[in-house]
Amino acid sequence: MSIGNSPEDERPFEDVTEEARPPIGRVLQQARIAAGLTVDDVSTATRVRIAIVHAIEADNFAPCGGDVYARGHIRTLAKAVHLDPGPLLDQYDAEHGGRPAPTPAAPLFEAERIRPERRGPNWTAAMVAAIVAVIGFVGFTMFKGETDSGSKDQVAEGSTPSADKSSAPSAGTGKPTDPKPDPTESAIAAAPQDKVTVQVSATDGRSWISAKDHNGRLLFDGLLKQGESKTFQDSSKINLVLGDAGAIQLYVNGKKIDDDWQPGAVERLTYTKGDPQEG
Structure with missing residues (x-):
């Protein structure tokens, strides 16, 4: 009879203290x-x-x-x-074998110093620069004129629509103009009635949003940071996806949408012309 540990007692212990991490x-x-x-x-x-x-x-x-x-x-x-x-x-x-090794930077070489030669004025370059300046000024003037003439029919992101001429006082009557709208209301309140206009504002945090028109064309797809806003307009319908609806405030056709969305909730919404309504 042998004295000591049996072969079964000499088997190595298995380390079961560390749980396998999920993939x-x-x-x-x-x-x-x-x-x-x-x-x-x-x-x-x-x-x-x-x-x-x-x-x-x-x-x-x-x-x-x-x-x-x-x-x-x-x-x-x-x-x-x-x-x-x-x-x-x-x-x-x-x-997978550790972090990839960084790519070594290319060696830098000091440029050879060359003594500049004395040269007379380059009249050709001056003439070309003058022609480019004239063409640029003419193009800017034409573009500015087209923008001013079409500003009444366009609603741009972040811009304030011009006041309606009907609010101006009549000549010789001395009547005051109509009171200005409440500054807390969105500027899209003056949006055309024959279109649907949606303003999305990240008031309580940031959120990923996606907006498409009635044809399914993508108008915006990205992250809206807190304090930022986007305005979308279409002839009949705007489709929205809000990644965190609790952080978003909506104005549709000039009216505030008071929906109690929870933080982190994903909402898919569709709005049409006239009184705000979900499609």
């Missing part, structure tokens, strides 16, 4: 679902192709075209679904 793609997919976004929404917001988004969520980074592009896509998708990209990038580096 990067699964983390991004679960965060996207929790944010109420589809793959198409994320692709539209980030400009990452739908096929690549699907591949990354399946933990397949080959379609990205390399580690540098894969890390960039991970960072972009993480921000779109409100995740900190740092831990995901560290996990990717650990699983």
Whole structure:
């Protein structure tokens, strides 16, 4: 009979204290679902192709075209679904051989100093510059005239429409002009009645928004920072997608939309001409 530990007692202990981390793609997919976004929404917001988004969520980074592009896509998708990209990038580096080495900077060479030669005035260059200046002044004058003549029929983003001539006092009557509108009201209150005008303002935070006209043409797709606003106009219909509706204030055809949207809620809205109404 032998004294001591048996062979079974000498087996190495398995380290089971560290839980396996979930795959990067699964983390991004679960965060996207929790944010109420589809793959198409994320692709539209980030400009990452739908096929690549699907591949990354399946933990397949080959379609990205390399580690540098894969890390960039991970960072972009993480921000779109409100995740900190740092831990995901560290996990990717650990699983794929570390962070890519930086490209070495090209050596700098000191330019050879050349003694300038004395030259007379370059009359040709002066004449060309004078001709360009004249052409530029004429073009600017014509453009300014066209802009002034068409300003009555256009509503530009951030501009205030001109006051209606009917509000001016009649000659010789001495009657005061109509009172100015409340400065707290949106400037789009004077928008044409035969069109639909929508102003989107990020009053309580930032939000990704997307706007399309009645033909499905994309008018805007991007992040609206707090304090910024965008105005969209179409002949019949405006389609909106709000990534964080709780941070947005809407004015439609000059009227404020008082909807109690929750922070982080994704809203898809359609507005038409006349009294504000959702399509």
